[in-house]
Amino acid sequence: MTIQTSICPRCGKPTEEGLCPQCRAADVRLLTCRPRVMAVYCPVCESQKRGKTWSDLKVPREDLIAELAVSAVDIHEDAKEIRVTVRSEETGLSRTNCTIEVEATLYSVPVRETCETQILWQKESCDRCSRISGGYYEGIVQVRATNRKINAYEREIATKIAEQIEETLQESGDRFSFISELEESKDGVDVTVGSQHLGQELARGITGALGGRYTTHPKLVGEKEGKALYRITYSIRLPFYQRGDVVVSRGGYFEVREIDGQRLRVFDLQSGMTRTLAEGEVERLLGNTRDAESALVVFTQPDLVGLMDPKTYQTREQSPVPWTFPVEGQPIRVLRDEEQDRLVIVG
Ligand SMILES: [Zn+2]
Ligand SMILES: [Zn+2]
Numbered sequence: 001m002t003i004q005t006s007i008c009p010r011c012g013k014p015t016e017e018g019l020c021p022q023c024r025a026a027d028v029r030l031l032t033c034r035p036r037v038m039a040v041y042c043p044v045c046e047s048q049k050r051g052k053t054w055s056d057l058k059v060p061r062e063d064l065i066a067e068l069a070v071s072a073v074d075i076h077e078d079a080k081e082i083r084v085t086v087r088s089e090e091t092g093l094s095r096t097n098c099t100i101e102v103e104a105t106l107y108s109v110p111v112r113e114t115c116e117t118q119i120l121w122q123k124e125s126c127d128r129c130s131r132i133s134g135g136y137y138e139g140i141v142q143v144r145a146t147n148r149k150i151n152a153y154e155r156e157i158a159t160k161i162a163e164q165i166e167e168t169l170q171e172s173g174d175r176f177s178f179i180s181e182l183e184e185s186k187d188g189v190d191v192t193v194g195s196q197h198l199g200q201e202l203a204r205g206i207t208g209a210l211g212g213r214y215t216t217h218p219k220l221v222g223e224k225e226g227k228a229l230y231r232i233t234y235s236i237r238l239p240f241y242q243r244g245d246v247v248v249s250r251g252g253y254f255e256v257r258e259i260d261g262q263r264l265r266v267f268d269l270q271s272g273m274t275r276t277l278a279e280g281e282v283e284r285l286l287g288n289t290r291d292a293e294s295a296l297v298v299f300t301q302p303d304l305v306g307l308m309d310p311k312t313y314q315t316r317e318q319s320p321v322p323w324t325f326p327v328e329g330q331p332i333r334v335l336r337d338e339e340q341d342r343l344v345i346v347g
Helices: 021-027 061-071 127-133 152-171 196-210
Strands: 031-033 036-041 048-050 053-055 073-075 080-092 095-106 109-123 139-145 179-184 189-193 213-224 227-238 245-249 252-260 263-268 274-278 284-288 293-301 304-308 315-318 331-337 342-345
Touching: 021 095, 021 109, 031 095, 031 109, 036 061, 061 073, 061 080, 061 095, 061 109, 073 095, 139 152, 139 196, 152 179, 152 189, 152 196, 189 196, 196 213, 196 227, 252 274, 284 331, 315 342
Parallel strands: 036 109, 139 227
Antiparallel strands: 031 073, 036 048, 048 053, 080 095, 095 109, 139 189, 179 189, 213 227, 245 252, 245 284, 252 263, 263 274, 293 304, 293 331, 304 315, 331 342
8 A cells, every 4th residue: 555645746745746834835825806896876865876776774874884894805715614803994975995804714724814995985866766856746635534524533544544555655765666756735635746656555555545536647758768757646535434343213313434435334322233324324423533532421321421511511311322431530522512412322
């Protein structure tokens, strides 16, 4: 048996073939670093541009800096067990200096190198902000009510929903689903939207929350790259009755739970049963449970309950309702029926 040994031509240590691992590792550069990386961002919304594509920045700035710094570095392909550390220092509004330290093994020899790069931040108005500042839009969502003005509650909900849906779509990467204007007029709310997708979602979301229907009215506004360009008006009509309205029908009080066209799904505030009422059966509208007052329960008896009128502080006696249990000393919500001079328990 012969043992083949060779000797490293550089350091003279025994080795299998050619240079020994130490000398090989000493011979290669672990890192090569480009001195500069360019980072284009939108000064208005902080979107980042990669290649030709804009996207919302979803990572903290520190992580972005680390990512950009690492993108400037090439690590030798034979390196294994690589660990990278980035230190950065802002040296001006548009410059960040980065030191990248890499620890790795090369041919089983531990090595460590550092290099420097500089991130140059460049401002550019992004695709979305350019559209917004250029007045671009694809539709208007108009929120109105049937035979009445929309109320403060509906304004608030419509606005909230619009903002929530915009945020959700933007977060999912739909950059052009922006609201460029949210205007409160005396008739209702007008939402100007950057995409038909957003318009559609708003019409659905708002009628889903407040009831009613919507119709779409497209209008041809021009042509773009051979395709017809439409702007769509989403015309929302909130129903005359709203959820939480208390209506009077044949001497009974009913809370509106759902509105389906001309039919109301109602809760009988006396019996606690649910039933359907046609709009035509409604005699008058008492108010909405949102505006209920709080009345103190003074006493409870099997067939009688005493409530302190929150306006006059006098005790009113009335029959209890089977679907709720008034507790002495606790408040209960009531609506006032001025016409019948009584308090209606709404729960
Ligand atoms: Zn050697
Ligand atoms: Zn922007």
